[in-house]
Amino acid sequence: MIFAASLAAAVVIVVLSATALALWYERKLAARMQTRIGPQFVGPIGLFQPVADLLKLVQKEEIVPMGADRVLFALAPPLTVIFALAAAAFVPLWPGVAVVRSDVGVLLVIGFGGLAMVPVWMAGWASFNKYALLGAMRAVAQSISYGVPLVLAAMVPVILAGTMDLDGITQFQATHHWFGLWPIIPGLPAFILFLLAMLAESNRIPFDIPEAESELVAGVTTEYTGMQFGFVYLAEYVHTVVGAAIGSVMFLGGWDGPFAPGLHWLLLKTLCLFTFIYWIRWTLVRLRADQLMTLCWKWLVPAGLGLVFLSAAWNQTGWSR
Secondary structure, three states: OHHHHHHHHHHHHHHHHHHHHHHHHHHHHHHHHOOOOOOOOOOHHHOOHHHHHHHHHHHOOOOOOOOOOHHHHHHHHHHHHHHHHHHHHHOOOEOOEOOOOOOOHHHHHHHHHHHOHHHHHHHHHHOOOHHHHHHHHHHHHHHHHHHHHHHHHHHHHHHHHOOOOHHHHHHHHHHOOOOOOOOHHHHHHHHHHHHHHHHHHOOOOOOOHHHOHHHHOOHHHOOOOHHHHHHHHHHHHHHHHHHHHHHHHHHOOOOOOOOOOOHHHHHHHHHHHHHHHHHHHOOOOOOOHHHHHHHHHHHHHHHHHHHHHHHHHHHHHOOOO
C-alpha cells in the first residue's frame, strides 16, 4: 500500500514536471520552425519560463462572472487535471510495474479520456457566456465522435495481443513485434488512426475547433482567469503527454527497447510522439466543423472497422503468435 501510494505520488510529480518541460519544449520547437529563438531569458535557455508563467497566473485575480454557477465554475478546472492525470496511473513504467494494473486497463484509460469532457462541459455551461458554451458544445460533439475511431484503433493491439492489460500488451510486443511496425496492415494504419483520434480528443490542431480563437475568443476558458485558467491549460498538455505515452505503450512497445528495457525507452518514445503532435500543430491549419465530422464518420470510422476485422483475421491465422 505504501509502495503504491509512493509510486502514485512519484508519477503525478513526474507527469506534471514533464508537462512543464513540454511547455518549454513546444515553444522552442515552434520557434525553430518559425525561425525564431523562443524562450531564452528566464533561466538557462529559457528552461524556467513555465515557472515564471505559473507565478504570473498565481498572482492574477480570479473573477467569477455575474450569472455564473459558482460551484460548477470553480469545480470544473481542477477536475480537468484530475481526469487527465487518472489515465497515467495505468501506464506501465517498466516490466510489471504500474501505479494501477488492471486486466481492462485499455478500457479504463479510454473511459477516463472520455470523462475529461465532463468538466469541459461544466466549465462552458457554468460560465454564462455564449462563446464558452459554444466551445463546450463543440468539445463534447468532437469527443463523442472521435471516441469511436479511438476505440476501434485501440482494439487492434488488444486483439493482436489477446489482452486489455496495457502491461500485457507491452510484454507481448517485447517478445514478438511492435504493433506500429508489424503487421504493417493493420498495425501501422491503426497507429496512425490512434494518433489522429488522440489529436482530436486533446483538441490539438487541426482539430482545435472547440477553442478556435478567431471564432470563440478562447472557448471554455473565455471567462477564466488566474490559476483556474491555468488548470484548464495544464490539463490539455497533460492529456497530450499521457496520450503520447499510451500510444507508445500500445503501438511502440512502451518500455521495451534494445540493450535493456526500462523507463528511459518509454520516455524517449513519448517524446518522439509528442514532437510529432506539435510538428503537426505548427504545420497544418484548423479544419472546419463540417470537415471535422466528415473526416470522422465517413473515413476514420469505416477505416477503424476494417482494421478491427483485419486484426481479427490476422489473429485467427496464428501469424501474430
